[in-house]
Amino acid sequence: MPGALVATADTGRIEAPVTIKAYLMCAFSAFGGIFFGYDSGYISGVMGMNYFIEHFEPLDASLAGDKDKFVLAAWKKSLITSILSAGTFFGAIIAGDVADFIGRRTTVIIGCLIFIVGVVLQTASTALALLVVGRLIAGFGVGFVSAIIILYMSEVAPKKVRGAIVSGYQFCITIGILLASCVDYGTQNRNDTGSYRIPIAIQMLWAIILAIGLFLLPESPRYFVKRGKIDKATTSLAKLRGEPEGSEYIQQELAEIIANHEYELKVIPQGSYISSWLNCFSGSLWNPSSNIRRTILGTSLQMMQQWTGVNFVFYFGTTFFQDLGTISNPFLIGLITTLVNVLSTPISFWMIERVGRRPLLIWGALGMVVCQFIVAIIGVSPSKHDPSAVRAEIAFICIYISFFASTWGPGAWVVIGEIFPLPIRSRGVGLSTASNWLWNCIIAVITPYMVGKDQGNLGTNVFWIWGSLCAICFVYAYLLIPETKGLSLEQVDRMMEETTPRTSSKWKPTTTYAAEMGLTKEGTLAPEIVEDVIRKGSVV
Numbered sequence: 116m117p118g119a120l121v122a123t124a125d126t127g128r129i130e131a132p133v134t135i136k137a138y139l140m141c142a143f144s145a146f147g148g149i150f151f152g153y154d155s156g157y158i159s160g161v162m163g164m165n166y167f168i169e170h171f172e173p174l175d176a177s178l179a180g181d182k183d184k185f186v187l188a189a190w191k192k193s194l195i196t197s198i199l200s201a202g203t204f205f206g207a208i209i210a211g212d213v214a215d216f217i218g219r220r221t222t223v224i225i226g227c228l229i230f231i232v233g234v235v236l237q238t239a240s241t242a243l244a245l246l247v248v249g250r251l252i253a254g255f256g257v258g259f260v261s262a263i264i265i266l267y268m269s270e271v272a273p274k275k276v277r278g279a280i281v282s283g284y285q286f287c288i289t290i291g292i293l294l295a296s297c298v299d300y301g302t303q304n305r306n307d308t309g310s311y312r313i314p315i316a317i318q319m320l321w322a323i324i325l326a327i328g329l330f331l332l333p334e335s336p337r338y339f340v341k342r343g344k345i346d347k348a349t350t351s352l353a354k355l356r357g358e359p360e361g362s363e364y365i366q367q368e369l370a371e372i373i374a375n376h377e378y379e380l381k382v383i384p385q386g387s388y389i390s391s392w393l394n395c396f397s398g399s400l401w402n403p404s405s406n407i408r409r410t411i412l413g414t415s416l417q418m419m420q421q422w423t424g425v426n427f428v429f430y431f432g433t434t435f436f437q438d439l440g441t442i443s444n445p446f447l448i449g450l451i452t453t454l455v456n457v458l459s460t461p462i463s464f465w466m467i468e469r470v471g472r473r474p475l476l477i478w479g480a481l482g483m484v485v486c487q488f489i490v491a492i493i494g495v496s497p498s499k500h501d502p503s504a505v506r507a508e509i510a511f512i513c514i515y516i517s518f519f520a521s522t523w524g525p526g527a528w529v530v531i532g533e534i535f536p537l538p539i540r541s542r543g544v545g546l547s548t549a550s551n552w553l554w555n556c557i558i559a560v561i562t563p564y565m566v567g568k569d570q571g572n573l574g575t576n577v578f579w580i581w582g583s584l585c586a587i588c589f590v591y592a593y594l595l596i597p598e599t600k601g602l603s604l605e606q607v608d609r610m611m612e613e614t615t616p617r618t619s620s621k622w623k624p625t626t627t628y629a630a631e632m633g634l635t636k637e638g639t640l641a642p643e644i645v646e647d648v649i650r651k652g653s654v655v
Contacts, residue, residue: 206258343652
């Protein structure tokens, strides 16, 4: 049983100061984005490799000069690409439950191990069946990691830089995609199984690094509070903030987390396993702070991120540029678009904390609309095959990617990690991530049929579709995205109860949960609150 926790009514004292070492500990978890990005990025180049096409289609190598005939069938492209997302969808949903029972950090490590099994099967494959099975299993692992690493980072990061640290996850995704493009570029001309096995096998390295690193990091203190393990929460928080366990700062931050959790438990009664899932969908659709509204916000935001169409470029960019027939080196163009993605993402580190989440998503969507419609217009102009027109298309595709990478890419991940209360946070983030992968899967399934020469053959007309969807994203962000910058996760809860998305940027905290739930005359959190959290946590 822990001793009395010093608490505070001062909203500026609810988070301990953080050392550089502690910042680096929080930031390391963003490394999980590398193998997520790499796994998403390598497949486009592999499906365009002559050796891979020759053996997985299979086709006679003598047809390699005929780009209309020497290609993977649209259904194979669709299956190979989308099956990973299918596995990830289910992995993300399951991960929320696992993270509540065994912890955020342990769940991610298990996800790394599952991913490695999938990669081994893909590396060993010489036919479509084993490759697909391997990507499905790897997808489960990616689902675990992509959902829970966001949850972990949001729960351990200091509020002043939480957006920047979670944006680092998206930055690592872009680095992973870039590394995949570089490896694809280096192995594309090999005339043996190394052409595709090397890009596939390298993924294991990223999973091993993440698993070992997280093994050495502390668990989320909010997980321990949820399970009623206050002593462990104290130890974990002290390590993350670089302060001694007895520090007044540590006690005040922990007291606020405990008081908020007790408040949420009164609002969201805990019951059976089924009822705990149903809590994600409780409340009124007309109440902006209700659980169902938060769940819809998280899942629809991730859907909108996929609607921007960016994964069309990274999944099918190489084969799309090949099919256009106007670009001499599609692999190089794919590498350039990936490099733009990497270089643009760090802009969000500053902007997301300075400008805020809401403006970033609104203006980012508008920028993407303009770029995509320009590409579509050039694509239907009489001079569309002119070299200058092709260069203009490539330029605006790169600008569009830059807008995405600095706004919607990181912004969507940041927001879903902040909007859910602790009792449903793991499941809410899991459902939101599953939504991302569901739409990722849908887009991966339908895109080859939209742009394949033997199917829809839309060519650059596909950008009319992506541009229109980005216009919907613009309206969505204006109407529904709240501003959460500079607030603790507990303050975000209160902000969503007291404001609407369009007025959220003006909201300022006026009190703490500790003061509201009960302070003793000695300035400590009421002991019955701590006891109640311990009791309820012990039966989770």
